[in-house]
Amino acid sequence: MKVGLDVGGTKTDAVAVDDGGSIAGRIRIPTGWGPDAVAQTVLDAVGALGREAGVDLSAVRSVGVGIPGQIEPGTGRVVHAVNLGVEALDLADVVTPRLGVPVRVENDVKAAALGAHALHRVPGVAAPDSMAYLNLGTGIAAGIVTDGVLWRGARGTAGEVGHISVDPSGPRCRCGQRGCIEAFAGGGAIAERWARRSALPVRDVFDAADAGDASARQLRAGLAQGVAAAVRVLVLTADVDIVVLGGGVTALGERLLTDVAAVLSASAEASPFMRSLHLAERIELLPPGSPAAALGAALVGAEGDAAHDTQEALING
Numbered sequence: 001m002k003v004g005l006d007v008g009g010t011k012t013d014a015v016a017v018d019d020g021g022s023i024a025g026r027i028r029i030p031t032g033w034g035p036d037a038v039a040q041t042v043l044d045a046v047g048a049l050g051r052e053a054g055v056d057l058s059a060v061r062s063v064g065v066g067i068p069g070q071i072e073p074g075t076g077r078v079v080h081a082v083n084l085g086v087e088a089l090d091l092a093d094v095v096t097p098r099l100g101v102p103v104r105v106e107n108d109v110k111a112a113a114l115g116a117h118a119l120h121r122v123p124g125v126a127a128p129d130s131m132a133y134l135n136l137g138t139g140i141a142a143g144i145v146t147d148g149v150l151w152r153g154a155r156g157t158a159g160e161v162g163h164i165s166v167d168p169s170g171p172r173c174r175c176g177q178r179g180c181i182e183a184f185a186g187g188g189a190i191a192e193r194w195a196r197r198s199a200l201p202v203r204d205v206f207d208a209a210d211a212g213d214a215s216a217r218q219l220r221a222g223l224a225q226g227v228a229a230a231v232r233v234l235v236l237t238a239d240v241d242i243v244v245l246g247g248g249v250t251a252l253g254e255r256l257l258t259d260v261a262a263v264l265s266a267s268a269e270a271s272p273f274m275r276s277l278h279l280a281e282r283i284e285l286l287p288p289g290s291p292a293a294a295l296g297a298a299l300v301g302a303e304g305d306a307a308h309d310t311q312e313a314l315i316n317g
């Protein structure tokens with residue numbers, strides 16, 4: 001049994017995965033604010049899997065945690081998790097002694113990519129060799145899985161497509177550059193530029209655009225252009241079979257998918273090369289409520305075990 005946690009800004013999703021790869025239990029609890037409370041949330045979530053979901057915690061061999069922010073390569077240390085009130089936290093070091101099993105920590109989008117890849121396996125149909133998971137939330141980032149393995153890159157930056165500038169005279173991005181994909185398509189950037197109070201600013205923008213509001217139409221077009229640019233970058237650099245779109249902004253569902261597919265199709269019209277890539281047919285939405293992020297974290301948590309198993313198999317011939 002392996003446990004995976006997706007620590008989000010407001011809620012933490014936890015799953016227990018049995019040896020056959022099926023989800024044996026799932027719970028959700030609120031996420032605490034600040035380093036101590038975040039570490040406690042991890043402990044509480046594992047406890048709740050036992051108490052509320054009836055998971056036999058003595059059978060758990062590993063815990064993986066997906067968390068927003070940067071993970072220092074090769075460590076369980078998370079830095080700059082701004083949405084959680086965490087500047088720096090040695091998460092694995094803090095919770096491992098309390099949990100008594102190995103704990104591994106990964107960036108939440110990268111973990112979700114691994115989970116989305118695993119969930120894409122339909123019985124009888126092989127999973128795509130390569131997949132990108134493009135997270136459309138407050139910010140924009142992607143995780144890339146090739147041959148079933150998460151591609152982290154040399155410094156863990158692989159997939160940070162949100163900060164590719166697509167317009168040097170575009171809006172200023174929070175990273176300091178101009179015209180980043182995230183400055184056009186990030187939920188946070190759109191909410192800022194829409195500047196009207198709303199619980200669901202991106203949905204408001206779509207509704208106002210449908211009603212004919214010119215500034216909303218411009219923002220909505222920018223969102224579709226930004227997402228389409230990210231899809232192009234992912235396919236043209238990593239040649240992923242499909243790009244799965246997830247994250248809060250994808251609650252817009254087909255309205256978003258249709259816009260993005262239209263931009264991809266329109267930009268392919270003048271280019272036989274782009275047309276040959278069939279990009280509009282290679283994007284999919286992650287189903288609402290998908291356990292991809294927590295499941296992916298469970299897979300990350302067990303990564304060392306897999307390596308260990310392989311090593312044992314080699315030693316034992």
Ligand SMILES: [Zn+2]
Pocket residue numbers: 162163164173174175176177180182183
């Ligand atoms: Zn940027």
